[in-house]
Amino acid sequence: MAFLDNSGDIILDAVLTDTGRLRLAKGDGSFNITKFALGDDEINYELYDKNHPSGSAYFDIEILQSPVLEAFTNNTSTLKSRLLSVSRTNLLYLPEIRNNAADGIAENSTNGIVSVAVDQSTVDALKDADGNLLAGIIDSAELDRNTTDKRRLLFDQGIVSNALGAIGKVALDADLVETQYIVEIDNRLGYLADPTTGAQATPSFIDDDNIASYYLSLTTNSSYFSSATLTESSVISGPAGYRLSLLVGGSTNLNSSTYLFTQLGSTSQITPISTAVDLYHIDTTIRVTGATTGFRVDIPIRFLKQQ
Amino acid sequence: MATTFKTITANDTTNTRTLLHEAIPLTGTIASGTYSDENIKTFSHGMFESVYDYPYLSSSANHIFDITHGYSANSTLSSSAAIQNAKKINIYNQMAAVLVGHDATGSIQAFDQDGDIAGGGTKSEEVFFFNFSRLLTKDEIKKDSFRLTLATGSVSGDLKGFPLTLGDYGAASSYLVNSPAGEYGVLYTSSATPDPASGVGLIYYQAGVAVVSASVFNGTMPGAEATASILGPGYNSSSYSNLATGSSIQVLADSIRDRIDNITFNNTVELNSTVYFCRANNNEFNYSSNPTYLSSSQIRVKNTTSDNPVSYITTVGLYSSDNELLAVAKLSEPLKKDPNTELTIRVRLDY
Numbered sequence: 104m105a106f107l108d109n110s111g112d113i114i115l116d117a118v119l120t121d122t123g124r125l126r127l128a129k130g131d132g133s134f135n136i137t138k139f140a141l142g143d144d145e146i147n148y149e150l151y152d153k154n155h156p157s158g159s160a161y162f163d164i165e166i167l168q169s170p171v172l173e174a175f176t177n178n179t180s181t182l183k184s185r186l187l188s189v190s191r192t193n194l195l196y197l198p199e200i201r202n203n204a205a206d207g208i209a210e211n212s213t214n215g216i217v218s219v220a221v222d223q224s225t226v227d228a229l230k231d232a233d234g235n236l237l238a239g240i241i242d243s244a245e246l247d248r249n250t251t252d253k254r255r256l257l258f259d260q261g262i263v264s265n266a267l268g269a270i271g272k273v274a275l276d277a278d279l280v281e282t283q284y285i286v287e288i289d290n291r292l293g294y295l296a297d298p299t300t301g302a303q304a305t306p307s308f309i310d311d312d313n314i315a316s317y318y319l320s321l322t323t324n325s326s327y328f329s330s331a332t333l334t335e336s337s338v339i340s341g342p343a344g345y346r347l348s349l350l351v352g353g354s355t356n357l358n359s360s361t362y363l364f365t366q367l368g369s370t371s372q373i374t375p376i377s378t379a380v381d382l383y384h385i386d387t388t389i390r391v392t393g394a395t396t397g398f399r400v401d402i403p404i405r406f407l408k409q410q
Numbered sequence: 411m412a413t414t415f416k417t418i419t420a421n422d423t424t425n426t427r428t429l430l431h432e433a434i435p436l437t438g439t440i441a442s443g444t445y446s447d448e449n450i451k452t453f454s455h456g457m458f459e460s461v462y463d464y465p466y467l468s469s470s471a472n473h474i475f476d477i478t479h480g481y482s483a484n485s486t487l488s489s490s491a492a493i494q495n496a497k498k499i500n501i502y503n504q505m506a507a508v509l510v511g512h513d514a515t516g517s518i519q520a521f522d523q524d525g526d527i528a529g530g531g532t533k534s535e536e537v538f539f540f541n542f543s544r545l546l547t548k549d550e551i552k553k554d555s556f557r558l559t560l561a562t563g564s565v566s567g568d569l570k571g572f573p574l575t576l577g578d579y580g581a582a583s584s585y586l587v588n589s590p591a592g593e594y595g596v597l598y599t600s601s602a603t604p605d606p607a608s609g610v611g612l613i614y615y616q617a618g619v620a621v622v623s624a625s626v627f628n629g630t631m632p633g634a635e636a637t638a639s640i641l642g643p644g645y646n647s648s649s650y651s652n653l654a655t656g657s658s659i660q661v662l663a664d665s666i667r668d669r670i671d672n673i674t675f676n677n678t679v680e681l682n683s684t685v686y687f688c689r690a691n692n693n694e695f696n697y698s699s700n701p702t703y704l705s706s707s708q709i710r711v712k713n714t715t716s717d718n719p720v721s722y723i724t725t726v727g728l729y730s731s732d733n734e735l736l737a738v739a740k741l742s743e744p745l746k747k748d749p750n751t752e753l754t755i756r757v758r759l760d761y
Contacts, residue, residue: 123735136684136686139727141723141747143724151720186414397414399699
């Protein structure tokens with residue numbers, strides 16, 4: 104993907120995305136543009152120099168010189184960070200979404216990544232001497248067995264700093280509290296599940312690249328949310344919003360076949376007790392985006408299947 | 411309420427139609443000579459031949475036009491003794507049916523010299539057809555842009571002798587609309603003689619077909635040699651009428667192909683566009699969800715709460731109501747956005 108020529112007037116390079124073309128081809132009226140968003144994917148705000156000796160006109164001189172890439176047609180590859188409208192201009196802090204690996208599931212100590220055992224034989228092979236599935240691995244054979252937060256993905260929203268006050272003491276501005284999340288996962292590999300029952304969630308839609316998007320709302324998916332805004336968290340120390348909890352299951356494709364593992368994945372070993380277990384694995388990413396603020400977090404995840 | 415989207419209302423969209431033109435120059439050497447005829451594709455059925463811009467066996471080759479010849483069953487040349495007589499009539503009838511249409515009795519009408527079909531008049535009963543590829547003509551040929559230069563003199567000596575340039579002179583304001591294949595104009599030999607009675611062919615703009623009367627080779631056209639011959643090398647003693655009855659369509663196509671000096675026209679692409687005006691008011695889009703925007707949740711571009719927030723726009727995304735990204739537009743350089751600025755970004759999608 105080339106850079107755009109920025110030597111003259113500002114030009115606009117517009118393309119339909121692959122999803123846009125797909126919907127246009129369907130001819131069912133689903134190609135209907137109703138809103139827009141602005142993005143700044145190429146911008147590195149670390150280049151903003153508030154202490155530039157030449158004055159404020161030079162604070163963003165490096166940012167304004169950032170070259171901009173041509174438009175991607177892949178709908179999931181662009182507009183990863185959107186600009187945010189808040190009518191107030193006096194905000195100094197904005198809430199983030201953080202994966203809470205301290206209170207929730209953390210990376211498996213052997214492979215360094217949160218993992219999902221896709222079938223019962225894999226779960227059985229990865230048990231420790233006490234007969235418990237190793238830490239950092241979700242039991243996808245029966246998701247309702249993941250009964251503790253240590254088997255769930257937790258995402259806390261709030262201000263990381265306590266400059267505005269400590270968590271539980273000062274409330275996060277109501278208009279910045281996330282009450283709806285968009286969770287994206289490769290639908291060929293896995294699915295989201297209710298953290299309390301293990302019941303499989305229904306994706307809101309699956310795009311042409313097999314990326315499933317799940318819309319989780321506080322009002323209609325309350326079991327995914329904490330019952331109230333957080334009063335304590337290992338990753339948020341300031342005003343906080345809700346905690347989002349998730350379970351991830353392996354797809355039927357992964358449960359019943361090694362096809363995708365051989366096509367997309369690799370092999371590795373984990374030694375739960377003394378004997379190494381040979382495994383297939385596929386690495387992917389789960390993206391959690393706040394529908395209100397647009398902040399997001401990407402969590403790498405590994406699906407495991409015993410060879 | 412914080413948000414990253416803004417609704418596009420009916421006042422933020424408009425539709426436009428734009429006509430784009432490209433100049434298409436086809437030199438005669440492409441039709442004959444440059445590639446030793448390896449760019450000429452012939453067919454066992456012998457109904458036409460195709461001209462490519464490169465040897466046609468190459469995947470890089472593009473089809474640019476076809477040439478064929480036909481005459482009416484009413485032509486004086488039509489005879490059971492003529493070579494490929496039926497095929498020449500079939501070609502004429504097929505093209506006439508598509509381009510001229512049928513009369514009230516269902517009979518195929520002949521090509522009319524001046525396009526006044528209802529008024530009768532002279533019919534063009536022996537014609538060459540140049541069927542241009544859609545790759546070149548796109549949506550249509552621009553009126554008053556078609557020029558075809560043919561060498562109409564005898565071959566002996568200079569192959570390209572006695573060139574005649576046929577063109578749809580004045581067609582921008584005097585084209586005809588009584589064809590089932592769309593608009594068409596009359597070809598003349600000179601811009602000084604756009605008298606319908608002097609027409610030597612027809613150019614169908616949307617169909618991308620030029621119909622050239624064989625009369626250009628009868629030696630009576632202004633500037634033509636009195637003892638004209640259309641033939642290419644090796645056939646220079648034959649007149650058109652001898653060739654039309656004594657040779658195949660392929661030989662006729664080869665012959666006129668060798669006499670092409672130049673073809674030029676402008677094509678037309680009709681762009682239908684929807685323009686979306688993406689308006690960012692002073693109090694909108696001043697913050698960012700960019701991962702580098704915050705440092706321990708503090709906005710990097712601000713020191714105090716009284717500082718204005720700043721963001722930089724590089725991308726515009728157009729979304730459906732279910733938040734699917736349907737189109738994306740990139741700015742060529744970052745655009746600063748703060749509470750002191752309002753922007754309207756005009757995104758045009760062409761269909």
